[in-house]
Amino acid sequence: MAKSERTYERIRDLVLSSAYKPGDKLTEAGLAQAVGASRTPVREALRRLHTEGFIEWEKNIGARIPEWRPEDLWDLFAVRAQLEGAVAQRAARRISAEEREQLHELAAQMEALVERPEPGYLDRIAELNGRFHRVIMTASRNQRLSSLLSGVIQVPLVYRTFRGYDRDSLARSMAHHRELLVAFAKGDGEWAQAIMQAHIYSARSTLMNMVDRPDDPDANPDANPDTEGP
Numbered sequence: 001m002a003k004s005e006r007t008y009e010r011i012r013d014l015v016l017s018s019a020y021k022p023g024d025k026l027t028e029a030g031l032a033q034a035v036g037a038s039r040t041p042v043r044e045a046l047r048r049l050h051t052e053g054f055i056e057w058e059k060n061i062g063a064r065i066p067e068w069r070p071e072d073l074w075d076l077f078a079v080r081a082q083l084e085g086a087v088a089q090r091a092a093r094r095i096s097a098e099e100r101e102q103l104h105e106l107a108a109q110m111e112a113l114v115e116r117p118e119p120g121y122l123d124r125i126a127e128l129n130g131r132f133h134r135v136i137m138t139a140s141r142n143q144r145l146s147s148l149l150s151g152v153i154q155v156p157l158v159y160r161t162f163r164g165y166d167r168d169s170l171a172r173s174m175a176h177h178r179e180l181l182v183a184f185a186k187g188d189g190e191w192a193q194a195i196m197q198a199h200i201y202s203a204r205s206t207l208m209n210m211v212d213r214p215d216d217p218d219a220n221p222d223a224n225p226d227t228e229g230p
Contacts, residue, residue, distance in 0.1 A: 007041040008048055010034075015054050015065060016159055022067040026055060054156045066156065070211050076152060077204035081197045083149045084133070087140045088180065088196035089189035095139035100184055106132045107177045114170050125170075126162040130155070132177065136196075139184075161203050164210040172202055 011031055014020065019034075026046065028039045035042070050057045056066050110128050113121045133153075137146040165173065176199040183192035 003037070004041045004044055007035055007037040008045040010037075011042065011045045012049060012054060015049065016156070016163060020065045022065050024065045025061065026063040026065070052155055068157075068211075070208065073157070073207060073211065074204065076154065076157075077200055077207070080149070080152045081200035081204075083145065083152060084136075084200055085193040085197040087137055087142070087145055087149055088183075089193035090142055090145070091136045091139035092184050092187055092189040092192040094141045095136075095184050099135055099139045100181065102135050103132060103177075103181055103184070106135070107174070107181065110177070111174050114167075114174060122162045122165065123159060126159050129162070129173075130158065136180075157207065160210065161207045164206050169202070169206050173199065176202070 014031070014034060015026075020026070028042050028046070031037075031046075032039050032042045046055065046057075046063050049055045050063065054066075055063045057063050106128050110125050110132070113125050113128075137149060140146060176195055179195050180192055180199075183195060
């Protein structure tokens with residue numbers, strides 16, 4: 001792995017961990033010392049993290065950790081549940097056989113990681129989950145609805161949520177994926193919509209629990225120590 005990529009991943013892990021609190025400022029010098037890198041790859045990592053939405057950047061202030069109020073998170077996931085439910089409903093009627101096969105493969109990869117966890121597996125599941133949901137967005141054949149949904153899916157929150165999943169939460173998420181696949185195979189839009197909404201609300205519950213207990217070391221006793229969230 002290239003040094004710049006390692007620097008990016010280390011800083012991302014710090015951002016997603018409890019090392020910093022919401023609103024904390026991130027300095028190039030401080031991060032360079034924390035991850036053992038020079039300022040150039042740190043600066044590149046900060047630019048990438050800002051582009052991806054992991055950090056905020058303000059003129060004359062610089063980089064800092066985003067602040068999320070509980071009520072903001074609650075409302076954001078409520079909007080996402082409605083939009084993504086509508087996407088799933090349309091996808092059930094328009095999805096191709098090839099797209100269903102892609103979803104089956106992604107679901108299988110996520111399940112394999114759950115069964116045989118290894119360092120970084122929760123982040124890998126988050127990446128695969130993102131691909132799973134993007135296939136469904138494409139299958140809806142509704143660009144305007146997909147664009148609206150893209151605006152409310154916050155990648156940092158997705159990663160934080162998965163880092164708070166215990167074994168039961170992961171099993172429930174995987175079961176939602178499998179039930180979605182059955183609904184798509186049946187072409188049942190209403191069923192797919194209901195499952196997707198339950199899927200998003202379940203994720204919201206996990207994230208809100210993390211917000212309520214940010215410093216509780218037992219909040220996720222089953223998490224891999226290399227990927228434990230705040």
